[in-house]
Amino acid sequence: MSGRPFVTEAASLLKANEAQAGAALRLAMGAGVARGAAAIPFAWLLSDAISKTAFGGADLAALAPTLTALAGLVVLRALLSYAAERTGFAASARARAALFRQLLAHVRTLGPVRLAGRPTGELVAILTDAVAASDPYWRRYLPARAASAALPILVLLSVTFADWRAALVFVVGAPVALLFLALAGRGAEQASDRQWTRLLRLGGHLLDAVQGLPDLKIFNASRREIALVAQMAEAYRKDAMAVLRIAFLTSLVLEFFTALAIALVAVLVGFRLLWGQLDFHTGLFVLLLAPEFYAPTRALGAERHAKMEAQAAAEKIVALLDRKAPDLPALPAVSPTGETVSLRFEHVRFAYDDGPPALDDVSFEVAAGETVALVGPSGAGKSTLFALLLRFIEPDAGQILVNGEKLAAFDPRDWRRHIAHMPQTPYFFDGDVIENVAMGRDAGADVEARVARALAQASAEKVFARLPGGLRARIGENGVGLSGGEAQRLALARAFYRPAPLVLLDEPTAHLDCETEADLREGLAQLCAGRTALVIAHRLATAQSADRLIVLDGGRVAETGSHEALLAAGGVYARMVAPDLARAETAP
Numbered sequence: 001m002s003g004r005p006f007v008t009e010a011a012s013l014l015k016a017n018e019a020q021a022g023a024a025l026r027l028a029m030g031a032g033v034a035r036g037a038a039a040i041p042f043a044w045l046l047s048d049a050i051s052k053t054a055f056g057g058a059d060l061a062a063l064a065p066t067l068t069a070l071a072g073l074v075v076l077r078a079l080l081s082y083a084a085e086r087t088g089f090a091a092s093a094r095a096r097a098a099l100f101r102q103l104l105a106h107v108r109t110l111g112p113v114r115l116a117g118r119p120t121g122e123l124v125a126i127l128t129d130a131v132a133a134s135d136p137y138w139r140r141y142l143p144a145r146a147a148s149a150a151l152p153i154l155v156l157l158s159v160t161f162a163d164w165r166a167a168l169v170f171v172v173g174a175p176v177a178l179l180f181l182a183l184a185g186r187g188a189e190q191a192s193d194r195q196w197t198r199l200l201r202l203g204g205h206l207l208d209a210v211q212g213l214p215d216l217k218i219f220n221a222s223r224r225e226i227a228l229v230a231q232m233a234e235a236y237r238k239d240a241m242a243v244l245r246i247a248f249l250t251s252l253v254l255e256f257f258t259a260l261a262i263a264l265v266a267v268l269v270g271f272r273l274l275w276g277q278l279d280f281h282t283g284l285f286v287l288l289l290a291p292e293f294y295a296p297t298r299a300l301g302a303e304r305h306a307k308m309e310a311q312a313a314a315e316k317i318v319a320l321l322d323r324k325a326p327d328l329p330a331l332p333a334v335s336p337t338g339e340t341v342s343l344r345f346e347h348v349r350f351a352y353d354d355g356p357p358a359l360d361d362v363s364f365e366v367a368a369g370e371t372v373a374l375v376g377p378s379g380a381g382k383s384t385l386f387a388l389l390l391r392f393i394e395p396d397a398g399q400i401l402v403n404g405e406k407l408a409a410f411d412p413r414d415w416r417r418h419i420a421h422m423p424q425t426p427y428f429f430d431g432d433v434i435e436n437v438a439m440g441r442d443a444g445a446d447v448e449a450r451v452a453r454a455l456a457q458a459s460a461e462k463v464f465a466r467l468p469g470g471l472r473a474r475i476g477e478n479g480v481g482l483s484g485g486e487a488q489r490l491a492l493a494r495a496f497y498r499p500a501p502l503v504l505l506d507e508p509t510a511h512l513d514c515e516t517e518a519d520l521r522e523g524l525a526q527l528c529a530g531r532t533a534l535v536i537a538h539r540l541a542t543a544q545s546a547d548r549l550i551v552l553d554g555g556r557v558a559e560t561g562s563h564e565a566l567l568a569a570g571g572v573y574a575r576m577v578a579p580d581l582a583r584a585e586t587a588p
């Protein structure tokens with residue numbers, strides 16, 4: 001995963017986002033170069049002042065213009081440093097925001113189905129830590145790279161103009177430092193990639209451990225999990241230290257070579273002064289500029305670690321961006337219209353990641369206002385069919401028509417406003433009852449009244465009225481503190497909050513007691529009345545209450561008809577419900 005072509009993709013991603021940094025990045029680079037370039041006149045004026053004082057007997061009044069210019073250059077360099085920092089921070093913020101928006105848009109396009117196989121903690125780490133890791137790249141590395149490209153040339157030209165022999169020493173020392181800098185980067189790339197792989201795995205595992213904490217306690221597996229997390233953290237620490245070791249060694253050797261080159265310049269200048277081949281003003285000027293010639297390369301070496309870390313993080317971002325998203329129309333041709341919805345599947349086929357077809361040549365119709373139950377064994381394709389209707393995935397072949405129009409032509413966000421979806425295990429966010437019911441949809445002054453009405457339709461107003469704070473009572477993340485029945489009623493209230501012509505229900509009465517199930521069925525019947533409804537049915541009562549049943553088996557439509565007709569046919573459905581019917585007959 002860390003081969004050269006992939007690194008090239010990561011570098012291309014960072015390069016492509018440089019444009020997003022805008023003028024701020026160019027200003028940061030320019031300010032950095034200008035700050036370094038100001039050292040040239042500063043060195044010239046300083047050597048001139050020292051030369052005049054030491055050998056010309058100049059007094060303070062005579063040096064006043066030079067000292068004033070030196071003070072002005074000090075202030076100018078300070079202002080340029082401040083400007084470089086501010087604009088570098090602004091450039092980094094813009095580039096990271098653009099990268100985050102790109103990632104978030106891609107994740108939203110992928111949908112929950114295509115992301116189901118990826119650990120949540122790893123995904124969160126990519127969206128947060130990996131994007132944040134690029135900050136030093138934009139803020140420090142790119143300005144340092146610009147300075148290392150421009151400043152040595154400016155300094156070399158200045159030194160050449162003053163003493164070309166000293167310039168030759170500068171030229172000899174520069175390639176050695178650059179060569180070592182390039183060689184050190186090879187090992188840093190691999191070490192940074194290992195570090196980021198460890199970090200993403202650790203983040204994903206920690207989130208899994210926190211979410212599974214009750215099970216860990218029940219099975220007395222806490223100590224084993226603690227040991228495993230400690231082992232993963234230790235492996236990450238070693239990889240992080242390896243990256244830092246390479247960075248420190250790079251800086252150390254680079255400092256050694258540059259110090260050696262500066263010392264060589266100092267020896268040359270000293271001997272030429274001694275032999276009378278160089279005047280003091282020029283010699284001091286060359287000596288003062290020697291550190292400035294190598295300073296950009298040293299700074300680039302110090303910031304190279306930032307580039308390696310950003311590139312390793314970018315590899316993980318590229319891996320996520322490379323996940324194929326469904327093909328969506330750039331400009332939707334039509335928008336969903338009408339107060340009712342009819343559906344027609346025409347030879348629909350879909351397979352997950354080149355696996356066997358989850359749906360294969362599926363064709364059926366659902367009339368407007370009809371309630372249809374989808375029945376079939378696990379893996380028959382029921383959830384895949386819902387994912388297609390929710391536009392989380394797109395068919396590999398065939399088409400889905402809504403009121404005679406192609407579903408693929410609709411804007412997915414606009415289409416989902418026409419759906420009331422109630423999953424088997426709804427997710428609740430850390431917020432109050434109103435926020436969890438309204439979900440940000442059409443929020444306004446009357447939102448509280450509308451939520452109360454939706455709760456009443458779901459027969460849940462008394463339940464939540466008893467909570468401290470009423471509708472403003474906070475609900476923990478993922479419904480902490482709610483019973484199974486209360487959670488399902490709250491999910492039903494979500495569906496009632498804004499009426500939609502298409503209702504998708506994934507056996508919402510599963511895992512409920514008989515009394516709660518009976519109460520909830522009344523609300524579901526009210527929700528589906530006058531609307532087109534598809535219900536994934538796992539219980540016999542759910543199937544019996546539907547107008548028609550569609551039986552899926554092996555990704556195909558095995559049979560369709562009413563409950564009575566399918567029982568009489570003695571096919572797949574009759575064999576599936578036979579045990580339930582037998583238990584019902586023997587029940588007291």
